[in-house]
Amino acid sequence: MKKLFLIVFAFFPLSFSFAEKASLETVCQSLSAHSLTYGDFSQVKMLANTSRTLKSSGTFLFCDQGVVWHTKKPLSSIMVIQKDRMIQTIGGKKSVMDASQNDVFKTTAATISSVFRGDQKALEDFFTIDFTSGQNSWQMVLSPRDKTLSQAMKKIVLEGRNASDSTLDKLEIIQGNDLSTTYTFSNQTYGSELNDDQKSYFN
Amino acid sequence: MIRNLILTKLALLFVFALAACASTSVEKIAVDTEDSLEKVYVTNSKAIHLLSPKYMEGTEDALYAFTGNFKSQRFNCLIYNQSNQEGISLLLTNELGLDMGNLIFAPGTASFTSSFFPSDLKAEYIIADFQNASYDIKALTANYQNAGLEFTVKSSADGSVRRIVSDKDVIEEITVTKSSMVIKNLLRGYTYILTRLE
Numbered sequence: 001m002k003k004l005f006l007i008v009f010a011f012f013p014l015s016f017s018f019a020e021k022a023s024l025e026t027v028c029q030s031l032s033a034h035s036l037t038y039g040d041f042s043q044v045k046m047l048a049n050t051s052r053t054l055k056s057s058g059t060f061l062f063c064d065q066g067v068v069w070h071t072k073k074p075l076s077s078i079m080v081i082q083k084d085r086m087i088q089t090i091g092g093k094k095s096v097m098d099a100s101q102n103d104v105f106k107t108t109a110a111t112i113s114s115v116f117r118g119d120q121k122a123l124e125d126f127f128t129i130d131f132t133s134g135q136n137s138w139q140m141v142l143s144p145r146d147k148t149l150s151q152a153m154k155k156i157v158l159e160g161r162n163a164s165d166s167t168l169d170k171l172e173i174i175q176g177n178d179l180s181t182t183y184t185f186s187n188q189t190y191g192s193e194l195n196d197d198q199k200s201y202f203n
Numbered sequence: 204m205i206r207n208l209i210l211t212k213l214a215l216l217f218v219f220a221l222a223a224c225a226s227t228s229v230e231k232i233a234v235d236t237e238d239s240l241e242k243v244y245v246t247n248s249k250a251i252h253l254l255s256p257k258y259m260e261g262t263e264d265a266l267y268a269f270t271g272n273f274k275s276q277r278f279n280c281l282i283y284n285q286s287n288q289e290g291i292s293l294l295l296t297n298e299l300g301l302d303m304g305n306l307i308f309a310p311g312t313a314s315f316t317s318s319f320f321p322s323d324l325k326a327e328y329i330i331a332d333f334q335n336a337s338y339d340i341k342a343l344t345a346n347y348q349n350a351g352l353e354f355t356v357k358s359s360a361d362g363s364v365r366r367i368v369s370d371k372d373v374i375e376e377i378t379v380t381k382s383s384m385v386i387k388n389l390l391r392g393y394t395y396i397l398t399r400l401e
Binding site for chain 2: 043049056069071074081086088095097105112148173183
């Protein structure tokens with residue numbers, strides 16, 4: 001009996017740990033399982049040739065229609081990135097930039113969408129992925145395969161928590177000159193359908 | 204006798220007129236310009252060289268919200284402006300923190316790199332607008348005068364309104380205050396509005 005107890009005791013933590021550790025597949029499945037994710041962000045961008053940083057904060061929305069970046073500080077503005085266009089609203093004035101002829105924009109937009117939404121196939125198309133996972137957290141380091149992307153960024157580091165639903169908590173884009181932009185996400189909320197306010201971003 | 208006197212006077216007037224014309228066309232006001240860079244056509248027939256960066260008034264290390272209007276198109280971004288007597292550096296970034304463009308101006312160098320803007324958008328034209336807003340007024344006045352244009356300044360307690368005038372037509376109006384710059388080009392039909400954030 002004592003032997004059996006020791007065997008169970010010895011193996012149980014291992015099997016528990018194995019079950020709880022996230023994999024690339026489980027994280028991506030979890031991130032992409034929701035039609036929409038919204039919450040708060042804070043953003044810090046390092047600048048070249050200075051110790052200054054640009055800081056901003058606001059709310060975000062990731063969904064099938066695109067990515068919404070509603071900056072509230074230091075300047076209120078809304079930026080919507082879709083497959084082939086960008087919508088900007090500042091001071092109540094909306095402007096639409098048609099980027100259907102701009103390959104760089106389209107690649108960047110597709111990358112942003114796949115990163116925020118955990119689209120594993122797209123991520124694997126765009127990047128080589130180095131995934132590590134601990135007991136409570138995971139990290140994904142994405143290195144661009146595409147030349148256009150590699151000119152704009154050296155790598156992207158995503159970090160999140162392991163839970164019943166994996167969450168994306170932090171994203172860092174590191175440029176070729178080692179300058180980075182770091183996004184920290186909080187109050188992530190999931191949903192299946194856009195409400196009227198959320199729909200209006202895309203009109 | 205009278206006929207000879209009139210002819211002599213006319214001849215003298217002609218000589219004076221010629222001398223006056225000759226002195227107007229060759230007399231340039233000394234100002235240091237970046238002659239190795241492309242000229243900026245202010246009107247379709249009158250062009251300037253960029254001024255040397257040594258004419259920058261003070262230094263800039265500031266973040267601006269930028270709105271550009273051209274005909275029915277409108278574009279917004281953030282601009283981080285670092286300018287001093289050695290040059291101008293403008294970093295254009297969108298709200299997501301992604302770089303939209305990078306402009307560099309230093310003696311003998313003017314470049315604008317961007318994946319988002321048309322490749323035919325020349326750095327010299329953007330730099331000229333920034334020089335109009337923030338460079339020494341005497342140097343600007345001399346540079347435009349040398350190109351057959353007028354550069355006027357109307358100062359107020361809050362800032363100044365600068366105008367580039369060609370044959371009495373206002374080509375560009377630049378309104379500079381402590382918190383903003385508005386550059387309105389009436390000939391080409393564009394407006395830049397820069398609002399200082401920090």
